[in-house]
Amino acid sequence: MDFAKRLYQRFSSLVHELAKFGSIGAIAFVIDTGLLNFCNVILDLGPLTSKVAATTVSTTFAYLGNRYWTFRHREQSGLRREYFLFFLLNGIALLFGMLTIGFTTYTLGLTDTLSFNIANIVGVGLGTLFRYWSYKRWVFLEATDPMPVELPEGGVRQDR
Numbered sequence: 001m002d003f004a005k006r007l008y009q010r011f012s013s014l015v016h017e018l019a020k021f022g023s024i025g026a027i028a029f030v031i032d033t034g035l036l037n038f039c040n041v042i043l044d045l046g047p048l049t050s051k052v053a054a055t056t057v058s059t060t061f062a063y064l065g066n067r068y069w070t071f072r073h074r075e076q077s078g079l080r081r082e083y084f085l086f087f088l089l090n091g092i093a094l095l096f097g098m099l100t101i102g103f104t105t106y107t108l109g110l111t112d113t114l115s116f117n118i119a120n121i122v123g124v125g126l127g128t129l130f131r132y133w134s135y136k137r138w139v140f141l142e143a144t145d146p147m148p149v150e151l152p153e154g155g156v157r158q159d160r
Contacts, residue, residue: 024065071140097123
């Protein structure tokens with residue numbers, strides 16, 4: 001039991017971060033899938049246009065949720081910079097969904113709603129792996145701890 005407690009303490013920050021990221025992602029997934037089907041089936045915008053529209057809305061929600069909840073403890077490097085990188089990286093992740101939907105619809109010729117949604121789920125799954133890694137790497141940066149600097153009189157001050 002002591003081993004499990006030490007293991008939890010060691011990884012608790014990561015576990016909590018992943019749980020928050022997953023919660024925001026689950027809500028964004030529901031938004032994305034609902035809008036995707038609405039745009040494709042009801043509005044008949046086509047599979048790829050529907051994917052772009054749905055992803056734009058769900059990405060905005062995900063940015064706000066991740067910035068102000070999941071990664072709020074991380075250094076904030078400016079709203080414009082973060083928002084731009086967030087959407088750029090989501091644009092790259094969107095390619096996973098576009099490729100799986102495009103392949104399913106246009107290459108395999110599967111145009112039914114079930115195949116369309118399975119392709120979307122596969123694309124979202126691949127995109128999610130990329131997004132989590134890239135957000136931590138480039139968007140929501142680790143907070144920098146001040147480094148101690150020894151002063152000539154033997155004191156110590158904290159610098160960034």
